[in-house]
Amino acid sequence: MVQLKQGQFMQAVGNANEINELLRRYGVKFGIYKNGVFNEQFFPFDPIPRVISAEDFASIEKGLVQRVNALNEFLFDIYHEKNIVRDNIVPEDFIYISKGYLAECEGITPKNKIYSHISGIDLVQAKDGEWYILEDNLRIPSGASYPLIARELTRIAAPQAFEENNVVDNRGYAELLKETMENANCGGVRAILTPGRYNAAYFEHSYLAELTGSVLVQNDELFVEDNVLYHRTYSGGKTRIGVLYRRIADEYLDPLTFLPGSLIGIPNLMEAYRSGNVGIINAPGNGVADDKGIYYFVPKMIKYYLGEEPILKNAPTYLPFYDEDMKYVMDNLESLVIKDVAEAGGYGVVFGSDLTKEKLEEFRKTIIAEPRRFIAQEVIDFLDLPILDNGEKVMRKADLRAFVLSGEQTKVWASGLTRFSRNPDSFVVNSSQGGGFKDTWVLSR
Amino acid sequence: MGTISLEHSDRLYWLGRYTERFFTTLKALGDLYDKMIESKQWYKQYLENFGLADTYADSKLFMRSFIFDKSNPNSASFSLERAYDNGIVLREEISTVSLSYLQMAKDTLFKAEQSNNIRMSLLPLEDMLYSFWGSINEHIFDDEIRNIIYIGKTLERLDMYVRLKYPYDSVKKEFVRLRKNLDRVPQGTPYRYNAKYMSVLTEMLVSESDYEQNSVMATEALEHLFERSEVLV
Numbered sequence: 001m002v003q004l005k006q007g008q009f010m011q012a013v014g015n016a017n018e019i020n021e022l023l024r025r026y027g028v029k030f031g032i033y034k035n036g037v038f039n040e041q042f043f044p045f046d047p048i049p050r051v052i053s054a055e056d057f058a059s060i061e062k063g064l065v066q067r068v069n070a071l072n073e074f075l076f077d078i079y080h081e082k083n084i085v086r087d088n089i090v091p092e093d094f095i096y097i098s099k100g101y102l103a104e105c106e107g108i109t110p111k112n113k114i115y116s117h118i119s120g121i122d123l124v125q126a127k128d129g130e131w132y133i134l135e136d137n138l139r140i141p142s143g144a145s146y147p148l149i150a151r152e153l154t155r156i157a158a159p160q161a162f163e164e165n166n167v168v169d170n171r172g173y174a175e176l177l178k179e180t181m182e183n184a185n186c187g188g189v190r191a192i193l194t195p196g197r198y199n200a201a202y203f204e205h206s207y208l209a210e211l212t213g214s215v216l217v218q219n220d221e222l223f224v225e226d227n228v229l230y231h232r233t234y235s236g237g238k239t240r241i242g243v244l245y246r247r248i249a250d251e252y253l254d255p256l257t258f259l260p261g262s263l264i265g266i267p268n269l270m271e272a273y274r275s276g277n278v279g280i281i282n283a284p285g286n287g288v289a290d291d292k293g294i295y296y297f298v299p300k301m302i303k304y305y306l307g308e309e310p311i312l313k314n315a316p317t318y319l320p321f322y323d324e325d326m327k328y329v330m331d332n333l334e335s336l337v338i339k340d341v342a343e344a345g346g347y348g349v350v351f352g353s354d355l356t357k358e359k360l361e362e363f364r365k366t367i368i369a370e371p372r373r374f375i376a377q378e379v380i381d382f383l384d385l386p387i388l389d390n391g392e393k394v395m396r397k398a399d400l401r402a403f404v405l406s407g408e409q410t411k412v413w414a415s416g417l418t419r420f421s422r423n424p425d426s427f428v429v430n431s432s433q434g435g436g437f438k439d440t441w442v443l444s445r
Numbered sequence: 446m447g448t449i450s451l452e453h454s455d456r457l458y459w460l461g462r463y464t465e466r467f468f469t470t471l472k473a474l475g476d477l478y479d480k481m482i483e484s485k486q487w488y489k490q491y492l493e494n495f496g497l498a499d500t501y502a503d504s505k506l507f508m509r510s511f512i513f514d515k516s517n518p519n520s521a522s523f524s525l526e527r528a529y530d531n532g533i534v535l536r537e538e539i540s541t542v543s544l545s546y547l548q549m550a551k552d553t554l555f556k557a558e559q560s561n562n563i564r565m566s567l568l569p570l571e572d573m574l575y576s577f578w579g580s581i582n583e584h585i586f587d588d589e590i591r592n593i594i595y596i597g598k599t600l601e602r603l604d605m606y607v608r609l610k611y612p613y614d615s616v617k618k619e620f621v622r623l624r625k626n627l628d629r630v631p632q633g634t635p636y637r638y639n640a641k642y643m644s645v646l647t648e649m650l651v652s653e654s655d656y657e658q659n660s661v662m663a664t665e666a667l668e669h670l671f672e673r674s675e676v677l678v
Contacts, residue, residue, distance in 0.1 A: 025545045027544055197534050206533070221453075231450065232450060233451075234449050234450060234454040235634045239448035
């Protein structure tokens with residue numbers, strides 16, 4: 001881990017309460033449903049930043065740009081010619097069985113051929129310093145707003161930390177997002193579609209709308225007429241929407257195309273999109289590329305589409321779908337982490353070492369019965385990061401969500417969301433499961 | 446941005462109303478605190494102004510309920526919660542900074558409940574509310590959006606002043622403010638006033654004696670001010 005100069009480092013630590021007070025003041029919250037009840041919570045912030053050296057970031061940046069470019073090529077290919085399937089690089093089972101594959105998106109080419117405009121790539125750093133990709137999030141990755149506002153507030157509470165360290169300013173995210181939205185704009189205003197206040201990430205939706213000067217909308221304010229998406233105004237008029245940064249899942253987007261029972265979608269949105277009259281960020285159907293099963297094939301995609309060697313490594317992964325991998329998984333189940341490909345948010349993750357003998361056997365049978373449903377990974381002994389726990393510095397597991405924005409160029413935001421587990425025995429860092437967050441400092445030299 | 450939905454315009458209007466209701470309630474209760482130094486019975490007058498029954502064992506319980514009880518729809522706390530509920534879905538219109546003053550007000554009110562000197566601990570709320578309105582002016586570029594909030598604010602203030610039987614001059618001043626805001630409303634939007642109720646209101650406020658005799662009619666006219674009719678101005 002990169003060492004910071006101690007004086008300012010301790011200043012930031014000493015001001016933890018002030019920073020959390022400021023975060024509270026600015027309403028940095030996320031919502032959680034527990035036992036059917038909605039609770040709004042302040043997202044616990046730890047003031048000790050994750051620090052990434054300039055050299056490390058340069059390499060991560062190259063690797064992420066490469067990966068996201070390949071994933072965008074893959075999405076275009078899958079919804080058009082499917083050459084990667086024909087050439088036997090990715091078995092077709094993994095495409096058509098994936099819940100994220102949407103036949104309704106066949107043949108659609110979004111503006112500038114970009115499908116994943118905002119990619120959230122989760123990485124971990126192993127104890128030997130190597131970075132590994134844990135998963136790709138190409139649908140609606142959230143979390144950028146937290147380090148963004150935390151940086152703003154930390155600069156107020158601990159200015160010397162920034163005077164004495166060369167930290168790249170991360171506050172250009174909104175501008176980057178705006179550029180990305182404009183690049184996908186098909187003519188009209190920018191809008192962010194939220195399911196509403198009771199969504200877990202509502203703070204982020206409204207904050208990004210404020211920073212990018214976009215209209216924050218809910219579905220009942222929108223309608224499609226002659227394949228054009230409009231915002232219904234209070235005077236009875238209409239304003240054309242050129243790009244929609246939607247923060248709702250694919251299956252709820254358009255009740256006439258996907259789930260008919262969706263109450264948060266916009267009828268005929270897909271027709272407007274198909275006609276090229278509105279850009280949707282991220283493109284519907286991206287789930288096929290961030291499926292946990294497809295993850296295994298991303299290094300192969302990089303070679304196939306870009307003719308390059310992958311710069312960033314995947315965590316060693318096994319697909320029980322392949323006989324050889326199934327054998328390995330059966331032989332080593334107790335030391336592997338098994339992930340249900342249909343789950344997200346830290347759910348459906350089972351550590352073999354946590355299971356009793358009986359449970360292990362039971363689980364073994366489930367994998368044999370449904371080999372496509374699971375992937376298995378080696379447990380990476382990733383670097384613990386220091387966090388403050390009641391004023392004491394303790395070490396906890398943490399990951400990094402990097403944000404890659406694809407507009408005219410593919411750019412990596414020089415920051416990211418570092419999430420950590422507050423539980424000393426847990427690898428699960430998701431906020432929905434009680435995790436906290438840190439800012440991510442990228443050093444400029 | 447230049448595009449306001451009906452839902453947002455409604456939220457803006459109620460943000461203005463509830464923020465003002467919170468502010469005026471606090472000020473009125475502050476005045477009441479002062480009066481009750483001499484006689485504890487003044488709170489009964491306050492209840493009477495709003496047509497509410499006295500179900501309180503003493504003035505202290507009344508005060509606690511009207512300041513802190515979120516389940517009492519006439520309390521300051523209730524109004525602040527509703528103001529925040531409306532504000533939180535308007536962050537991109539009113540700004541994170543404006544919203545932060547409501548969050549601070551919530552936190553201050555919460556802490557005040559534990560205080561030995563409640564009136565003293567409520568004082569910073571006045572600063573926060575003035576800052577909130579300053580921030581609204583500073584951050585909202587679109588006059589139409591700002592005007593909707595101000596219509597809510599001035600209408601609420603007029604309504605509260607009439608109910609609290611504030612002096613005629615203060616009421617008249619607020620009426621003029623409301624008219625100015627209403628005259629800026631564009632055609633075809635929900636805040637065009639109903640001419641019938643506006644003339645009732647105008648007549649009620651012609652002179653001090655009209656006001657004293659007809660305050661109930663004035664509050665009724667305010668209630669129906671945006672009711673659809675053939676003559677909307």
